[in-house]
Amino acid sequence: MIMTAAQAEHADVIVVGAGPGGSAAAYHLARTGLDVVLLEKTSFPREKVCGDGLTPRAVRSLIEMGIDTGSDPAGEPGGHLDERATGDGSGWARNRGLRIVGGRVRLELPWPELANWPDYGLVRPRLDFDELLARHAEKAGARLREQTAVTGPILDERTGRVIGVRAKTGRGGDPLRFHAPLVIAADGNSARMALSVGIRRREDRPLGVAVRRYYRSPRTHDDFLESHLELWEGAPGASRLLPGYGWIFGVGDGTSNVGLGLLNTTTAFQNTDYKDLLRRWLGGLPPDWGYTEENATGPVRGGALPMAFNRAPHYRDGLLLVGDAGGVVNPFNGEGIAYAMESGRLAAEVAVQALARSHGLSRERALQAYPHVLRQRYGGYYTLGRVFVQLIGNPTVMRTATRYGLPRPTLMRFTLKLLANLTDPRGGDALDRLINAMSRLAPAA
Numbered sequence: 001m002i003m004t005a006a007q008a009e010h011a012d013v014i015v016v017g018a019g020p021g022g023s024a025a026a027y028h029l030a031r032t033g034l035d036v037v038l039l040e041k042t043s044f045p046r047e048k049v050c051g052d053g054l055t056p057r058a059v060r061s062l063i064e065m066g067i068d069t070g071s072d073p074a075g076e077p078g079g080h081l082d083e084r085a086t087g088d089g090s091g092w093a094r095n096r097g098l099r100i101v102g103g104r105v106r107l108e109l110p111w112p113e114l115a116n117w118p119d120y121g122l123v124r125p126r127l128d129f130d131e132l133l134a135r136h137a138e139k140a141g142a143r144l145r146e147q148t149a150v151t152g153p154i155l156d157e158r159t160g161r162v163i164g165v166r167a168k169t170g171r172g173g174d175p176l177r178f179h180a181p182l183v184i185a186a187d188g189n190s191a192r193m194a195l196s197v198g199i200r201r202r203e204d205r206p207l208g209v210a211v212r213r214y215y216r217s218p219r220t221h222d223d224f225l226e227s228h229l230e231l232w233e234g235a236p237g238a239s240r241l242l243p244g245y246g247w248i249f250g251v252g253d254g255t256s257n258v259g260l261g262l263l264n265t266t267t268a269f270q271n272t273d274y275k276d277l278l279r280r281w282l283g284g285l286p287p288d289w290g291y292t293e294e295n296a297t298g299p300v301r302g303g304a305l306p307m308a309f310n311r312a313p314h315y316r317d318g319l320l321l322v323g324d325a326g327g328v329v330n331p332f333n334g335e336g337i338a339y340a341m342e343s344g345r346l347a348a349e350v351a352v353q354a355l356a357r358s359h360g361l362s363r364e365r366a367l368q369a370y371p372h373v374l375r376q377r378y379g380g381y382y383t384l385g386r387v388f389v390q391l392i393g394n395p396t397v398m399r400t401a402t403r404y405g406l407p408r409p410t411l412m413r414f415t416l417k418l419l420a421n422l423t424d425p426r427g428g429d430a431l432d433r434l435i436n437a438m439s440r441l442a443p444a445a
């Protein structure tokens with residue numbers, strides 16, 4: 001449809017941004033029969049800088065949305081465990097746990113067996129992962145508009161409430177107007193919508209910066225996500241210790257996604273040449289892993305990880321914040337996709353309830369619940385995460401933890417559950433109960 005500046009489209013809810021947070025929100029809204037417009041400034045398929053790693057927490061959200069994550073080769077007749085990461089041709093590479101590498105110590109920790117969470121993770125490049133989610137929301141009824149960049153909110157002159165958005169299309173740059181009683185901002189770390197209503201970044205909350213690159217590698221079928229707690233320029237213990245943490249994720253398509261990140265609690269955060277850091281770390285890894293310039297399939301790219309509610313409040317004047325726009329990345333492990341999809345679903349649930357009420361105070365009360373729901377779910381855990389981030393910002397603490405913690409299996413099983421936020425809320429084991437109690441007792445972030 002060709003629209004002129006005077007025309008406006010109407011919907012029940014506008015979702016800005018079709019990353020995992022926006023697509024999940026749009027999917028759950030559309031499923032209830034609401035009229036949802038999902039506005040995305042790029043067109044699919046499009047790249048998004050990411051490690052592409054999905055823990056069982058993210059897999060649960062995908063299953064909830066009815067997304068087929070492929071079959072488990074190990075469960076098929078004739079299948080083998082070591083085929084898992086090859087996936088089944090569906091584009092998913094399965095993994096069965098986290099391998100933690102600290103210096104010369106390597107520890108493989110299978111994902112925990114829990115009632116609440118699946119026992120496998122996945123890797124899938126964001127190049128088609130995000131498109132898959134956006135098309136899934138579209139199939140559920142959401143009206144997806146690609147090449148539609150939101151330029152700002154439309155405010156009610158009298159109340160200052162967000163009642164829509166202005167946008168322009170990629171090609172002609174035509175001005176568009178979309179009206180709805182509710183807008184969900186899922187526009188990622190740029191957080192343009194939040195900023196436009198004065199919701200700024202909290203400087204007292206952790207922020208990460210990370211870079212990644214794809215390399216052709218014989219490790220492409222690795223069925224563990226690999227996390228490096230220490231980055232050595234050469235041989236572990238006998239070379240220079242570099243700042244940051246690294247990952248190596250087998251993508252299952254002939255490549256590995258390899259990257260590293262730093263937190264703003266580290267002194268090196270400000271003046272680091274990330275590309276050079278990656279080059280130096282990879283230069284010290286075994287050459288047969290293939291992480292060399294010749295095997296790179298694209299450039300080094302980077303981005304920010306807004307953590308532990310680094311933008312709040314999550315609701316104001318008709319605008320709900322979801323995913324990176326609300327800074328919901330897990331500070332323990334830098335995982336953001338699961339939290340974007342979960343906050344998308346929670347925002348959708350609140351929106352559905354609110355829109356069923358009459359305009360005015362009653363509806364507003366329903367919307368005000370959203371920040372409380374988020375705080376209830378993640379607040380205590382994120383407070384613990386902020387302490388954790390402060391501690392690991394100190395190299396001495398980190399070295400001591402790696403040296404004395406890694407060789408202790410029970411402690412590491414506890415660490416895995418804590419880092420990946422994977423516990424059973426009821427009926428779990430002693431480790432689950434301990435983590436749940438710690439999260440409950442910590443003041444909500």
Ligand SMILES: Cc1cc2nc3c(=O)[nH]c(=O)nc-3n(C[C@H](O)[C@H](O)[C@H](O)COP(=O)(O)OP(=O)(O)OC[C@H]3O[C@@H](n4cnc5c(N)ncnc54)[C@H](O)[C@@H]3O)c2cc1C
Pocket residue numbers: 016017018019020021022039040041042048049050051052053054058148149150151186187188189190192210211212259301302303304305322323324325329334335336337338340
């Ligand atoms: C290097 C790196 C590695 C990472 N690795 C992992 C990992 O392995 N696992 C993990 O779980 N998380 C990882 N993360 C974090 C993860 O990428 C994010 O938390 C996640 O993408 C957040 O999803 P989102 O939907 O909130 O935002 P995004 O994925 O950023 O999506 C936002 C969408 O909004 C669109 N948009 C923006 N502005 C506008 C506008 N004005 N109008 C219309 N559309 C707009 C964008 O084009 C985009 O499609 C990593 C991050 C980085 C930087």
